Each structure stands twice: as C-alpha cells, then as structure tokens.
Amino acid sequence: MEVNGTESTIDKDQITEFEIYFYVIFGLIGIIFNGLVLFIGLRHVDTHDKPRQIIVMNMTLSDLLACLIYISTRPVLSRAPRVMCYPYYILIFISQFSSCLHLLWLNLDKFIYIKYPLNYYLIVTRRRVLSLCWVTWAVLTALGAVSYSTMDILHPCDGININHYIYLCIVVMYVVIISASFAISAVIYCIATNSRRMEPSARSQLFKRLFFVFSSTTWTFVTILPYRMLYLSSLMMRDWIGRKFSYFFIVLTNLFLYFIVIGIVMNPLVTILTQRLYREKVFYYFKWIVKLCPFIKSSPPSIHENTTVSYSGARRLLSVASALPPTSKVTSPANRKRFNSCIEVPVRDENGRKKYEALRVHHGHFNEVQF
Structure with missing residues (x-):
C-alpha cells in the first residue's frame, strides 16, 4: 500500500472483499515460506564459509517482516489504533527498503566475486558483511523515523498525510536502488559471458552460482519497478504538468501493486528453487514431516540404503x-x-x-x- 499526500489531500484506501482474501492468503503463504527459508539459513548455513548468505537471510527477514506487518494485516488496517500508525508505516518502510538494499549488496558481492576472484575472501569477510547489514538496518530505521515524522493521521491508519517532497524522494530512491541492482547484474552477466580465459565447464559452474542473483534481481525488477515508475510518473505529472493520470493508468498502477505483494511472497520460492542447500533441506524436512504422519506408510528400506x-x-x-x-x-x-x-x-x-x-x-x- 502506498500512502501519500499533500497538506490538503487525504489518501484513504478502500479495500474490497477480493483484496481481503488476497492479502490474507498471500500473507500466510509468505509467512510460511519466508519463515522456512530463514529457519534453514540460521540452522544449516555456514556463514563463515559463505558470508554472502548473511545477506540472503537479511533479505528473507525483510520479506518476512513485510508479510507479518503489512500484507497479513492489511484487511484490518482501518481498525488499528492511532498509536500504532507511526511504527506501522516505519516498519513497512524499513522492510521494503531493506529487501531492495540487500539485493543491491548481493549484486555487489557477486561483482566482487567475478571481478576479483583471487582477492574475494580478503575483501568480503563475515565481519564486514555483518557490519554492512547492521548499518543498513540502523540507517533505514533512522531514515524512516525522520521521513514519517511529518505524517499526519487523518483516518485510523489508512488515511494519512506525509510531506509530498519527502515521499517523492522515497519513490526516487526505490527506483534508483532497483535499477542499480539490475544494472550491476547485467554487468556481471556480460563479464561472465565475455571471459575467454575460462573453460566451458568452469563457465557453466560459474553461471550456476550466479543464477540465484540473476533470478532474484530479475524477479524484483519485474514485480516492483513498474509500480514505482508509474507512481513516480503520476507524482511528476501532478507537480510539473498539473495533470492527473487517466483512469486506465490508475487501474494499471493499482494492478501492479498486487505484483509487489506477489513478488514479496514468491521471493523465498526463488531462493528454494535456485539454491541447492535450501532445496535439499526443504525436501529433508518434508520427508521428516511425512514420517511423523502415522497414516502415511513408508516403503521398506533398500539393501543399498545409507550407502x-x-x-x-x-x-x-x-x-x-x-x-x-x-x-x-x-x-x-x-x-x-x-x-x-x-x-x-x-x-x-x-x-x-x-x-x-x-x-x-x-x-x-x-x-x-x-x-
């Protein structure tokens, strides 16, 4: 949900019955899958050997917060007490920006990996990655608190005013961060494809390692950037030209808002499908759950079991x-x-x-x- 306005306008959301089911269902799915990926990362990932996985876990934590705080609670937002509105919007700001920023850090990590392979583990260490993630959360918290300090609550949480120019800067930052991630990912792809000193087998292995970054960046670019660009265009048209969007573009903008929700919910599935560790552990826990079910009969062990x-x-x-x-x-x-x-x-x-x-x-x- 995007809320904004000038001092003379109120942006109040009207939620339909379809949206109630949409947000509740996708919120629960997002909580389950993001929680599962985060649990596997904390339980099984060796961050000393792969410090970049700290960034992946922080991305997942950001999406989990978005599902918990924004998506699943969206149908009851109008009933929330006024005292909860300020922290509510700050947490939404932090979770969405954190996901985009950590995707940018992940692309920078892969750029260092492919550009300076011999010095990668000297440049990217666990301590530095942890420090970067902590600084990211701290800066976003401070930035969100300052940005929404100008917020006026005109209706219980679903109708607020925020300084127009501050919100314009927020939308521009979204567009810049996502575009930068996609640009770095494109540069990485060009470097990997144009390298002539690499054997075909080594190049194939390299693309397997880069596939998660490519898929996550492309998915974020497709699901988030169109809405941000349309919303930014509407703000600029209203300020510079004095015209508003036509009904078609308003409907299109609202449609792409659903894509943001779908993108947040499907991000953990991208992680599971593109990273072998998470995929194997999901199958492991699925088999473990099946064994706990008394009504499911398991097949007898093979003679070559445990080999x-x-x-x-x-x-x-x-x-x-x-x-x-x-x-x-x-x-x-x-x-x-x-x-x-x-x-x-x-x-x-x-x-x-x-x-x-x-x-x-x-x-x-x-x-x-x-x-």
Missing part, C-alpha cells in the same frame, strides 16, 4: 547393484554388518567406452547375504 559412494573420475555410474553379487537369501537383521571396501563398477569414460573402476563404499549398512 555413500565415491569414484575417481567425473564419469556416469552405470550401476552400483551390478557390482554386487546377486542376492539369493538375506539373513536376519541381527547379522547386519558394516561394509567398508572397494569394489569394481562399470562406468563410461568421456568417449562412451565401457570400463571398470574401483569404487569405494564406506559407512554403509548391508545385509549379510548367502551365495
């Missing part, structure tokens, strides 16, 4: 089971033993020729079989 294998070359493994002798009879579970040795398995090399390689099987539990 970890490793082989020397990056070749496609044809079959692990083919390397083991055929089972004729399985003894009782009491006779299970730890299997730790090397076996010969069929693989294919780069030219597609079949050969056998030694494969190490360790820390696996196999049933003792009789041949």
Whole structure:
C-alpha cells in the first residue's frame, strides 16, 4: 500500500472483499515460506564459509517482516489504533527498503566475486558483511523515523498525510536502488559471458552460482519497478504538468501493486528453487514431516540404503547393484554388518567406452547375504 499526500489531500484506501482474501492468503503463504527459508539459513548455513548468505537471510527477514506487518494485516488496517500508525508505516518502510538494499549488496558481492576472484575472501569477510547489514538496518530505521515524522493521521491508519517532497524522494530512491541492482547484474552477466580465459565447464559452474542473483534481481525488477515508475510518473505529472493520470493508468498502477505483494511472497520460492542447500533441506524436512504422519506408510528400506559412494573420475555410474553379487537369501537383521571396501563398477569414460573402476563404499549398512 502506498500512502501519500499533500497538506490538503487525504489518501484513504478502500479495500474490497477480493483484496481481503488476497492479502490474507498471500500473507500466510509468505509467512510460511519466508519463515522456512530463514529457519534453514540460521540452522544449516555456514556463514563463515559463505558470508554472502548473511545477506540472503537479511533479505528473507525483510520479506518476512513485510508479510507479518503489512500484507497479513492489511484487511484490518482501518481498525488499528492511532498509536500504532507511526511504527506501522516505519516498519513497512524499513522492510521494503531493506529487501531492495540487500539485493543491491548481493549484486555487489557477486561483482566482487567475478571481478576479483583471487582477492574475494580478503575483501568480503563475515565481519564486514555483518557490519554492512547492521548499518543498513540502523540507517533505514533512522531514515524512516525522520521521513514519517511529518505524517499526519487523518483516518485510523489508512488515511494519512506525509510531506509530498519527502515521499517523492522515497519513490526516487526505490527506483534508483532497483535499477542499480539490475544494472550491476547485467554487468556481471556480460563479464561472465565475455571471459575467454575460462573453460566451458568452469563457465557453466560459474553461471550456476550466479543464477540465484540473476533470478532474484530479475524477479524484483519485474514485480516492483513498474509500480514505482508509474507512481513516480503520476507524482511528476501532478507537480510539473498539473495533470492527473487517466483512469486506465490508475487501474494499471493499482494492478501492479498486487505484483509487489506477489513478488514479496514468491521471493523465498526463488531462493528454494535456485539454491541447492535450501532445496535439499526443504525436501529433508518434508520427508521428516511425512514420517511423523502415522497414516502415511513408508516403503521398506533398500539393501543399498545409507550407502555413500565415491569414484575417481567425473564419469556416469552405470550401476552400483551390478557390482554386487546377486542376492539369493538375506539373513536376519541381527547379522547386519558394516561394509567398508572397494569394489569394481562399470562406468563410461568421456568417449562412451565401457570400463571398470574401483569404487569405494564406506559407512554403509548391508545385509549379510548367502551365495
């Protein structure tokens, strides 16, 4: 929701029944997925090894705050007490700006990574990233408190006045930050594609690492920037030309406001789909929940369960089971033993020729079989 006005205008929102269901449903979905991503990040991510994940977690925290404070409470905003209006709008300002700024920091991180790969871990350290995030939250809190100190409450929280020029600066800052993130992401893409000193396999691996930044930046650019640009255009037309938007552009602006909500809710899904750690942990917790459900029957464990294998070359493994002798009879579970040795398995090399390689099987539990 955007609220603004001059000293002689009131911007009061009229929420429909469709919007009530829209905000409630998407607010709950956003809380669940953002909370899940934040939990996985805090529980499983090693920020000493990957300090950039601190920025990802702060982005997720910003979206979680937006879902908790803005999206899910939007239908009952008109019933909120007047004393809650000032902190309410400050928190909305902080959460939305924080998400955009941390996306900018993430793009700068990837730019340093691809431009100065040898000095990356000397430049980007965990302490510096933590300091940057703390400073970001502190500056946004102070900026929000100052910006909304001019706010006049004319209706319980959904009708307020704020200094027109201050709000114009806020919208311009949104546009500049999002555009800068997209520009840096485009520069990173150009550097990665035009590098001739990189092997094809290394380039493919690099693009996999950059895919999250590209997808997050593009998604934010598509879902947030159109509304900000349309709103900025309406402010400039009203101030400089003295004309207002036509009905078509007013409807289009309100339509893109829904895209902002959808973008905030879908940001954690982008994180889950593009980052392997979060994707694997989501599947892990999903299986854990399924096991807790008594009405869901799980399949019996395989003979190769809990087996970890490793082989020397990056070749496609044809079959692990083919390397083991055929089972004729399985003894009782009491006779299970730890299997730790090397076996010969069929693989294919780069030219597609079949050969056998030694494969190490360790820390696996196999049933003792009789041949």
